[in-house]
Amino acid sequence: MARRRQLFEGRAKVIFEGPEPGTLVAHFKDDACSESNGITERKTGTIIGKGVINNRISEYLMTKLSEVGVPTHFVRSLNMREQLVRAVEIIPLKVVVRNVVAGSFAERFGLAEGEALPRSIVELYYKSDQLKDPLVLEEHVTAFGWASPFEIEEMMSLSLRINDFLSGLFMGIGIRLIDFKIEFGRLYESDQMRIVLADEISPDNCRLWDAKTDEKLDLDRFRRDMDKIAEGYQEVARRLGILPENGEPDNPGPRLVK
Ligand code: TMP
Numbered sequence: 001m002a003r004r005r006q007l008f009e010g011r012a013k014v015i016f017e018g019p020e021p022g023t024l025v026a027h028f029k030d031d032a033c034s035e036s037n038g039i040t041e042r043k044t045g046t047i048i049g050k051g052v053i054n055n056r057i058s059e060y061l062m063t064k065l066s067e068v069g070v071p072t073h074f075v076r077s078l079n080m081r082e083q084l085v086r087a088v089e090i091i092p093l094k095v096v097v098r099n100v101v102a103g104s105f106a107e108r109f110g111l112a113e114g115e116a117l118p119r120s121i122v123e124l125y126y127k128s129d130q131l132k133d134p135l136v137l138e139e140h141v142t143a144f145g146w147a148s149p150f151e152i153e154e155m156m157s158l159s160l161r162i163n164d165f166l167s168g169l170f171m172g173i174g175i176r177l178i179d180f181k182i183e184f185g186r187l188y189e190s191d192q193m194r195i196v197l198a199d200e201i202s203p204d205n206c207r208l209w210d211a212k213t214d215e216k217l218d219l220d221r222f223r224r225d226m227d228k229i230a231e232g233y234q235e236v237a238r239r240l241g242i243l244p245e246n247g248e249p250d251n252p253g254p255r256l257v258k
Helices: 050-067 103-109 138-143 149-171 229-240
Strands: 006-009 013-017 023-028 031-034 043-046 074-079 082-086 093-100 116-126 175-189 192-198 206-210
Touching (some): 050 074, 050 082, 050 229, 093 149, 116 149, 149 175
Antiparallel strands (some): 023 082, 031 043, 074 082, 175 192
16 A cells, blocks of 8 residues: 655644645544644643544535635545645635634733624734744735735635624524634636635634533633533534434444445
8 A cells, every 4th residue: 555645744634645636635633732822822632533523524614615605625525534625825824703702812802701792803813833823914914925915805805704604504503603713725726826715614723602501612622621622522513413413423334335
């Protein structure tokens, strides 16, 4: 069997060279890591089964988003932990969309978590472990050449569309989308370049609260040393209808082909 070439190992995923040119394989790990954003310290650990669930949730959400016209890097799921994606040039920005005060925003402005914002706010952070992902202005982004004004506009409008769609989708299953982080990449096709949604969308990079009880169903359970961390992820998948009631990941097992 041929060995795959590993291109990159991140906190929650390993990226391998894909089977065809212009593709990559994203392998979702169970490793958990809270980001250090200058306010909270980094913490690492393992959440058993997280990779399987995040692979499935991200596949589901990216597919739904592409059905409503949001371009994404997702191609297809390969197995329980892996998906095939288009190789894109990642724009070195974390785009955070916030609907409700939480996390670093609550600390930065001295506001209580849970307060609805007057309108959704989009923030840009520069991806740099060394600098702890600082919050940046569009001025910094264009001056340092991380993205052009056109690309910023495209990312902003896509982010708001993604927020509208996901907020509605989650509200339909009794979950409030408090905030989330996404990343974008440049997809080159012949002489064309398109900005597409990349990375993943999962409880690792969204804040998801039960709409009735405000119970957290995301990585904050890990960040804040709470119990039932894996159960939070399972609950999101279960409500999305992609995890059977018995809590096991969606795996139909062997089946006779007629
Ligand atoms: P924050 O309140 O810590 O700034 O996070 C805002 C949202 O973005 C929250 O849903 C977590 C997510 N996020 C990531 O997924 N990765 C990151 O590196 C950061 C800073 C935030």
